[in-house]
Amino acid sequence: MSIPSQYDVVIVGAGVVGATLGATFGRQGRKVLLVERDWTEPDRIVGELLQPGGVRALEKLGLRYCLEGIDSINVVGYSIFYHGDNVSIPYASDPNVPGKTLEGRSFHHGRFVANLREAAKNSANVTVLEATVNEIISDKSTSRVLGVRCTNKKTELSEFYYGALTVVADGTFSKFRRDYISTPVQIRSHFVGIVLKDAIMPSPSHGHVILGNHPPILVYQIGTHETRMLVDVQGKLPSASNGDLKRRLEDVVTASLPACLLPSFKAALATERLRSMPNSYLPPSANDTHGLLLLGDSYNMRHPLTGGGMTVGLNDVLLISQLLSPSRVPSFDDTNLVVAKLNEFYWKRKNLSTVINILAQALYSLFAADDSRLRTLQNGCFRYFQRGGIYVSEPIGLLSGILPVPFILISHFFNVALYSIYGLFKDASGSQYLAVTWESVCVFWKACEVVLPVMWSEWR
Numbered sequence: 001m002s003i004p005s006q007y008d009v010v011i012v013g014a015g016v017v018g019a020t021l022g023a024t025f026g027r028q029g030r031k032v033l034l035v036e037r038d039w040t041e042p043d044r045i046v047g048e049l050l051q052p053g054g055v056r057a058l059e060k061l062g063l064r065y066c067l068e069g070i071d072s073i074n075v076v077g078y079s080i081f082y083h084g085d086n087v088s089i090p091y092a093s094d095p096n097v098p099g100k101t102l103e104g105r106s107f108h109h110g111r112f113v114a115n116l117r118e119a120a121k122n123s124a125n126v127t128v129l130e131a132t133v134n135e136i137i138s139d140k141s142t143s144r145v146l147g148v149r150c151t152n153k154k155t156e157l158s159e160f161y162y163g164a165l166t167v168v169a170d171g172t173f174s175k176f177r178r179d180y181i182s183t184p185v186q187i188r189s190h191f192v193g194i195v196l197k198d199a200i201m202p203s204p205s206h207g208h209v210i211l212g213n214h215p216p217i218l219v220y221q222i223g224t225h226e227t228r229m230l231v232d233v234q235g236k237l238p239s240a241s242n243g244d245l246k247r248r249l250e251d252v253v254t255a256s257l258p259a260c261l262l263p264s265f266k267a268a269l270a271t272e273r274l275r276s277m278p279n280s281y282l283p284p285s286a287n288d289t290h291g292l293l294l295l296g297d298s299y300n301m302r303h304p305l306t307g308g309g310m311t312v313g314l315n316d317v318l319l320i321s322q323l324l325s326p327s328r329v330p331s332f333d334d335t336n337l338v339v340a341k342l343n344e345f346y347w348k349r350k351n352l353s354t355v356i357n358i359l360a361q362a363l364y365s366l367f368a369a370d371d372s373r374l375r376t377l378q379n380g381c382f383r384y385f386q387r388g389g390i391y392v393s394e395p396i397g398l399l400s401g402i403l404p405v406p407f408i409l410i411s412h413f414f415n416v417a418l419y420s421i422y423g424l425f426k427d428a429s430g431s432q433y434l435a436v437t438w439e440s441v442c443v444f445w446k447a448c449e450v451v452l453p454v455m456w457s458e459w460r
Ligand SMILES: Cc1cc2nc3c(=O)[nH]c(=O)nc-3n(C[C@H](O)[C@H](O)[C@H](O)COP(=O)(O)OP(=O)(O)OC[C@H]3O[C@@H](n4cnc5c(N)ncnc54)[C@H](O)[C@@H]3O)c2cc1C
Pocket: 012, 013, 014, 015, 016, 017, 018, 035, 036, 037, 038, 045, 046, 047, 048, 049, 050, 051, 131, 132, 133, 134, 169, 170, 171, 172, 175, 191, 230, 277, 278, 279, 280, 295, 296, 297, 298, 304, 306, 307, 308, 309, 310, 311, 313
């Protein structure tokens, strides 16, 4: 069945994923309509650190230049702070440039998105439209998606646009995903964000993860003068208006922040606005509705602790651009062929997405440890990283999106569990062995409770 279409593809949302996909399809000669409700530069606390695996995807898409001219910061690895101790975890070395590590980048989210949008606009084949999409239109009898109904921002009129393929990339609060995805979004916690001015970084050019008897805190520079701090808060978020949230931050953060960050943190707390975002988990799911593709946060989310969202999204765009390239799929009107390719996409993306998603969820459980067994695993994990060598190089490869091998992730995870148990025995004396043996069983059980449900959600 062939449906006459105004566009080859209608994309809903020009965020990180929608704008990148628009630019890419446009360059491939597709006739693209990119619909975004607000084209002004976004100002958000999300998507500010791009892992090397994401930088590499951008490079392959010919869009790496979008990281330039935005006062972005080179990131060469992570530093983890744990009860006054610390361990540094460098990214892998760049196979193409001897002596140099692979590069991540951190930046103001909005500036990066503005560059990606500019890249899309610069493609002669992309039409941009400022409008809010209200409805995904489908054929009543076949359920095939035909396009969108939206409200034009200028005219405030309802307009209809048709595409052979409609891509929904409307982000974390997606209005449309619930019509096609039955899996519920789980909210584990919130990140509260604040910007520090001219902070003195304990480890410049690193992402900082600060652990303690509290959920994790992230600190990384996003510009020459600005440093982002994200504080994880579990349970109901304290009120910002009556100052409760500020007090909570003051208590939690001041107690475990490396000393050099304290002055800028205190200054920021006195003057800066606190902003928050939910930290969501949504495993990927299959839906073969013809004419439709969900992508980015509307399709798949993981805890932002490991900064993996954009890396998954950009690698998805890369894979889609290969699977749906004009040489493989001459016309998107060939619905059956498109569906077959999207089914292939569902499986081919899994190596990378499961690694990043499982790691984010599992590491968050350990780093936010709220019971004694999780604390044993947290401690074991930190000591594991302190061993160096392969005990850090492979985990950071997994985290940064350059080692998309699920088996390696699972083996490190259980090695951490065993190493934690070894720690219990190492510190025990004769009379304690029975109790420690029982504790070990419980710790191992806990590790399984952390990782098996996520593995199951991801591999279905
Ligand atoms: C606190 C936090 C921190 C994070 N930090 C990182 C990080 O450091 N590194 C990382 O890689 N990832 C991070 N992420 C995840 C990352 O932000 C997302 O994965 C990424 O932004 C997803 O891109 P997207 O294009 O799917 O959605 P978005 O970037 O949210 O874009 C969606 C777009 O759709 C538009 N839109 C929505 N509805 C409509 C509509 N009805 N009509 C028209 N337009 C519409 C919106 O205006 C927006 O422009 C973080 C997430 C959170 C919550």
